Amino acid sequence: xxxxxxxxxxxxxxxxxxxxxxxxxxxxxxxxxxxxxxxxxxxxxxxxxxxxxxxxxxxxxxxxxxxxxxxxxxxxxxxxxxxxxxxxxxxxxxxxxxxxxxxxxxxxxxxxxxxxxxxxxxxxxxxxxxxxxxxxxxxxxxxxxxxxxxxxxxxxxxxxxxxxxxxxxxxxxxxxxxxxxxxxxxxxxxxxx
Numbered sequence: 001x002x003x004x005x006x007x008x009x010x011x012x013x014x015x016x017x018x019x020x021x022x023x024x025x026x027x028x029x030x031x032x033x034x035x036x037x038x039x040x041x042x043x044x045x046x047x048x049x050x051x052x053x054x055x056x057x058x059x060x061x062x063x064x065x066x067x068x069x070x071x072x073x074x075x076x077x078x079x080x081x082x083x084x085x086x087x088x089x090x091x092x093x094x095x096x097x098x099x100x101x102x103x104x105x106x107x108x109x110x111x112x113x114x115x116x117x118x119x120x121x122x123x124x125x126x127x128x129x130x131x132x133x134x135x136x137x138x139x140x141x142x143x144x145x146x147x148x149x150x151x152x153x154x155x156x157x158x159x160x161x162x163x164x165x166x167x168x169x170x171x172x173x174x175x176x177x178x179x180x181x182x183x184x185x186x187x188x189x190x191x192x193x
Contacts, residue, residue, distance in 0.1 A: 004134065005066035006141040014050075014057055017064060017071045021049045024070075024124025029183035030158035034101050035093070044093055049073070051085035053121035061118075063138050070125035070134035072142055077116035077151065100180035107177040108156050111187035118146055120155040123162075135162075139169040146192055153190040160184065 009017050022045045025031045035041040053073035056062050061074040075081065086105075090098060112119070120142070125134045146153045155171065157163050163173070163186055171188040178184045 004137060006063055006137055007066055008060040009057060009062040009064045009071065011057060016068055017062060018046050018049045020068055020071050020126060021073060021122050021124045022046050023126060028159050030185060033183050034097060044089060047089055049122060051082040051089060055079050055082060063141055065134045065137065069129045070138055072123040072138040073121055074142060075119040075121060077118065081121060097181065100182050103179040104177055104182050104185060108185060108187065111174050113152055113154050113189060115152060117152040117154045120153065135165055139165065143169050143190065150192045155188050157186040157188060
């Protein structure tokens, strides 16, 4: 079996990458807690993905398995999520969970390293090919780059099933975030090796 090629996504692939991540997060505990109705999830999540993680695409920081079976939407040091659009999306979709969601996001921000780092807002694999090692390939590629640059990497795991993957790639748990009825979010950091 050939080892899949990991490469940077192109700007022309933006919609496909956003669609892939939206599909891969369809059973994510935090995503579905905040967008529990299927129609609302499908309407809102693509905008959220683009705002939260899309700014890295123009910098070659979004990694994909060559045929778009998986994607890791990294933000390089100095590149931030589109917070204004994220807040607009939250305001437009406010419900009884909104106050808790805002506190979760505030705590996530509190764990984010102050030093420049590579930030992984979102990583996902198409559900029909999950379990084939694509997530591990994406993580290995990114962590090798971080090591070569002597850069810190940071993420928040919104799905407890993924924590073991991150631990295998050198991430360490920094703590946990849980507010009201929210699922637990686990901030994790990786120092270069």
